[in-house]
Amino acid sequence: MVTVSAPGKLMLMGEHAVVYGYPCMVTAVDQRLRVSAERTRSSRLSLDAPGSRDTRFVEAAVARFFATYGSTITDRGVSLSIRSDFTSQVGFGSSSAVSVATLKALSLVYEIEMSSREIFDAAYQVTLDIQGVGSGFDIAAAVFGGTILFKKGGEIIEPLPNPVPLVVGYTGIKADTPTLIRAVAEKHKKEPEKLDKLFAAIGKLVLQGKEAIVAKEWEKLGKLMNFDQEYLRNLGVSSEKLESLISAAKEAGAWGAKLSGAGGGDCMIAIAPEEKRRSVEEAIEKAGGQVMSVTTHAESIRVDV
Numbered sequence: 284m285v286t287v288s289a290p291g292k293l294m295l296m297g298e299h300a301v302v303y304g305y306p307c308m309v310t311a312v313d314q315r316l317r318v319s320a321e322r323t324r325s326s327r328l329s330l331d332a333p334g335s336r337d338t339r340f341v342e343a344a345v346a347r348f349f350a351t352y353g354s355t356i357t358d359r360g361v362s363l364s365i366r367s368d369f370t371s372q373v374g375f376g377s378s379s380a381v382s383v384a385t386l387k388a389l390s391l392v393y394e395i396e397m398s399s400r401e402i403f404d405a406a407y408q409v410t411l412d413i414q415g416v417g418s419g420f421d422i423a424a425a426v427f428g429g430t431i432l433f434k435k436g437g438e439i440i441e442p443l444p445n446p447v448p449l450v451v452g453y454t455g456i457k458a459d460t461p462t463l464i465r466a467v468a469e470k471h472k473k474e475p476e477k478l479d480k481l482f483a484a485i486g487k488l489v490l491q492g493k494e495a496i497v498a499k500e501w502e503k504l505g506k507l508m509n510f511d512q513e514y515l516r517n518l519g520v521s522s523e524k525l526e527s528l529i530s531a532a533k534e535a536g537a538w539g540a541k542l543s544g545a546g547g548g549d550c551m552i553a554i555a556p557e558e559k560r561r562s563v564e565e566a567i568e569k570a571g572g573q574v575m576s577v578t579t580h581a582e583s584i585r586v587d588v
């Protein structure tokens with residue numbers, strides 16, 4: 284039996300624009316999802332995933348693994364057990380983490396060499412098989428960990444130094460990522476010039492944000508996050524609840540705050556001076572958010588003992 288764990292993720296900057304070919308930045312978080320795998324005598328998949336909404340991703344990852352490597356595998360009986368530090372409600376990327384961890388666990392129990400890049404490519408295909416849309420940034424965070432500058436499909440996967448000290452507030456509302464991506468695509472069809480400009484502007488902010496992270500200029504990163512949030516609001520993906528948590532964080536002294544991910548719900552992130560951190564957290568809670576205590580820049584996929 285092997286157990287593999289993969290980290291969750293938070294988008295730092297560049298959501299939505301990344302779907303249109305611009306760079307984004309993502310950080311892995313130390314909330315992990317574990318897949319234990321064992322070969323069995325049966326010829327089928329047996330799955331133990333209490334409370335999981337992501338079994339489709341597991342099944343698709345298994346199907347893709349056997350479709351790619353199955354010609355040399357005669358006994359396909361395998362039992363998979365999934366456990367997670369986080370639910371699929373919060374937007375930490377349970378479907379990407381489970382796809383990645385399933386592929387890695389299968390490669391180990393069947394003794395098939397898979398490079399990190401191969402795991403990324405296979406898991407990204409799983410996302411596309413099921414959702415039809417997405418950049419793959421969440422898959423990259425699960426496979427490679429740390430903090431990453433990323434371009435769609437893994438065209439760029441550049442590790443960045445320095446953990447970003449985030450305050451994270453959960454809205455209590457589950458965002459539906461594919462629906463939001465499609466809503467933005469509809470808007471793009473109607474107003475291509477306006478949206479192309481917005482995406483390009485977001486892409487520029489991301490590259491400035493990268494410099495801020497490299498230089499550990501957190502105040503500057505916060506300001507760039509504020510501009511990014513303005514663009515996201517213009518895109519129509521923010522929500523009342525997100526806005527109220529973001530304002531609360533800024534009023535309590537955060538340098539910057541924005542939504543993280545597709546929008547509509549899930550989490551917001553803020554960056555604040557160390558001495559204001561506690562009051563920012565309190566302000567988020569007071570505004571009806573739930574502070575999630577996470578460490579960023581978490582370790583990549585790994586074999587757990």
Ligand code: PMV
Nearest residue numbers: 298299417418419460544545
């Ligand atoms: O909702 P999340 O956390 O999976 O983030 C989605 C980010 C998008 O840029 C909107 C989509 C994508 O796949 O990059």
